[in-house]
Amino acid sequence: MTIVVGYVPTKEGHAALDRAIAEAKLRSQKLVVINSNRGGRDFDGDANARSEDELERIEADLREGGLEVEVRQLVRGKEPAEDLIAVADESDADLIVIGLRRRTPVGKLILGSNAQRILLDAPCAVLAVKG
Numbered sequence: 001m002t003i004v005v006g007y008v009p010t011k012e013g014h015a016a017l018d019r020a021i022a023e024a025k026l027r028s029q030k031l032v033v034i035n036s037n038r039g040g041r042d043f044d045g046d047a048n049a050r051s052e053d054e055l056e057r058i059e060a061d062l063r064e065g066g067l068e069v070e071v072r073q074l075v076r077g078k079e080p081a082e083d084l085i086a087v088a089d090e091s092d093a094d095l096i097v098i099g100l101r102r103r104t105p106v107g108k109l110i111l112g113s114n115a116q117r118i119l120l121d122a123p124c125a126v127l128a129v130k131g
Contacts, residue, residue, distance in 0.1 A: 100128050
C-alpha cells in the first residue's frame with residue numbers, strides 16, 4: 001500500500017507533505033514523495049542542486065522518523081499532474097496528496113489546473129490540502 005505526495009518547496013507543498021506523512025503513519029503505508037519539474041532554463045544546475053539537497057534532507061528526516069519512503073525528482077518535461085498520475089498508477093497507490101493554492105477564475109482558465117487534472121484522472125483517491 002502506497003501514498004503518493006506531490007511536493008514543491010512552497011507553503012502548499014509543505015502542507016501536502018505534512019498531511020501525507022500523517023496519513024502514511026496512520027495507515028502504516030509507504031510514502032512516495034514526487035518533485036516534478038518541467039526542466040529548461042528555469043531549472044538550471046543551481047536550482048537542480050538546491051532541489052536535490054532539500055529532497056535528500058526530507059528523505060533522511062522521514063527515514064529517521066521510521067517511515068518507509070521513496071523520494072523522486074522528476075525532470076522530464078511533463079506537467080506535474082502527468083507525473084503524479086503515472087507514479088500513482090505504477091505504484092498502485094491508495095492515495096495521492098496534493099497542495100492547493102487559491103486562483104482566480106481567469107487564472108484557472110488561462111493556466112489550466114494540475115489539481116483539477118489529478119482530481120479527475122487519478123487512479124485512486126485524492127486528498128487536496130490547503131497551504
